[in-house]
Amino acid sequence: MKLLALLTIVFGIFGAAFAVEPDEVLSDPVLEARARALSEELRCVVCQGESIDASSAAVAKDLRVLLREKLIEGLSDQEIKDYLSSRYGDFILLKPRFGGAGAVLWLIGPILFLLGGIFVAMFIRSSGKVEIDDE
């Protein structure tokens, strides 16, 4: 029951990062949560594979401030992503678009799973066809 008690403890905010500085945090918790979720999907363009949420580089900070300004202006998440990728290229998106070459990336898992599944089903069927001598 102790575990259950633990499970029932509920906290509100999603995600965590060290890089966000206190002065950046928006007073509206809903907007701030959106800002955090967005910044986890955007790459710090001068860093090596870090999101702007995790990076303490100056560029990352500028981007965090910029995307918060856009959020306050009332842009949707997608509009902000489009705006930033038009300025910095698709390189900034840590979650590649589904489209063009990116479609291959997204589809490769499901396709392999389907093909593999067909192959496995055929293999299992053929293994069963051999007479199973009962124990």
Place this chain on the structure above:
Amino acid sequence: MITTEHGHLLLIIAGFLALAQGIIGLMGAGKNWRAWMQITPALALVQFLAVGFSFVALLGAFMTSDFSLALVADNSHSTKPMLYKFAGTWGNHEGSMLMWVTILALFGAAVALYSQKMPPALRARVLAVQGLVGFAFYAFIILTSNPFWRLAVPPADGSGLNPILQDPGLAFHPPFLYLGYVGLSVTFSFAIAGLLDGRVDAAWARFVRPWTLAAWIFLTIGIALGSWWAYYELGWGGYWFWDPVENASLMPWLISVALLHSAIVVEKRDTLKSWTILLAIIGFSFSLIGTFIVRSGLLTSVHSFASDPTRGMFILGIILMTIIIGFGLFAWRAPKLTASGAFAPVSRESGIVINNLLLCVSCAVVFIGTMWPLVAEMLTGTKLSVGAPFFDASFTPFFIMLAILLPIGASISWKRGKLAPIIRLFAIIGSLALGLAIFVGLQQTSFGVLAPIAVWLFAWVTFGTLHEIYQRCATGGGANIFWSRLLGIRRSEWGKYIAHIGFGIMILGVGILRAYEFEDVRSISAPSTFEAAGFDISFDGVEIGKGPNYLYQRGEFTLSKNGKVIKLFPENRKFLVEGMPTTETAIAHHQLGDLYMVIREGQEEGKWSVYFYVKPLVNLLWIGALMMALGGALSLFDRRMRLGAVK
């Protein structure tokens, strides 16, 4: 006393011994020359001694701060604490490659010692392949990454070690990871030897299984240690970043899990042979690819503290050789491996086949995601990023399917199972788990499905496994028989149960942590108080002082809740030699999870940026991983497996 020159010479000797081990082993087994086959194990032992002493020589150079060695001068400093002088030996490219090859030789020597019961030809071939892989890496080290180069004019002191690496984690994480990576070489050697032999049977599977298990255990511990290290060192409590270097260790782990399961089928049911061989070849290929990713610096990554294209090309050559020889031999010889064991669609075998499919597809997703930016840039010239959000979305579904399959596959009988009782049983288990998940969902103050899903999966896996134990002991017997059967369960079976529950616990940990993590960021001066997550927190002040090779600012915080008081002392360090700062988080274990605190100098004079996190159930991640490793260890030390005999 072993000097650096001895070390250098021994390294070169070890390289030639490895080559001799390869040629003599293969020739001896091919021509059935008994004496040649008998020499091979001795060569493996001597080779290990040679490279082992070479490694000791390098350790000695680091510990005595011999700055006439270029490597020591570039990566060490006289004021560094002894632990980091010691562990710093592998905190750089050359040293870590020497450790890699030393571990390879260690595995070769261990196989030589524990393989007396194996048929001589198989034994000689396994050791020969091990020797040839070793030779390739000795050549790599001696030609491109020699740790023993001297400087004509030694500097007065060294340039120091990256402060992030100056942590006890460095002493343990890389050795365990390498033991895992390199351990898979043994499985690979067995696969190649089995193909050359043309015989892969239950006995082969039994000989190879302990080595696969050992490699997998080390890999599991190595990855868990790395994740834990990142969690407490990097300052914001992340535990997995889908960084290329992490992916590099995850891929061989996934394949080795698949391999562990399919090898059981070879052992017990004499089928899935060529598939198991293929997995062994793929598994070690991923180890090499992992080494390549880490060592070449081709894929930009927060980890790559080594980069040099010639080295990358050399390792790429080794990988290509391995893959061409491995797959070529497989294509040529595998069709001759015949399976005898048939199985029905509803059977444990089928479950393991689907398990293998899911693991391989998830490994493919990780592989494609890791290599994609590189491929896209080469093909289209555009720079793309693939990061955590992609992997979270595309990898997780397969792992959820794996967790759903797990208890079902694990409880169906071998050969031919009955569908109806399984459906009945899992309808009950699924409903119980659903009840628990709904209960947790109802306690939430905001809507979220992440935690309920994690709770359901955890309960599904755990209840299923507990039922498996119950059924094993209770079928057709009274209470007395139940207890005697419970005590009679073999260690390898306990290993399976514990590892499976560990997997469930890990899922629970990830889900709860991600759903209920709490964060508070603020800019304050000392002394002051604030409230967060129900804690009264007082910031009492900042102490400034000097550590062995750094200056520090240490914040003092007092947290209280319900009369219980906890003190936290997060630190900033500035390393004097390297001139780089690090943050040292303060973590207290609490019943809610970890209380995690970080401070940084604020933007305004006298202000501090204070980061306070509550990480609920975060320790379940590492407890789950340790349970998996423990399960593997129990299985490894099963008496029946230690005999290594054919029944």
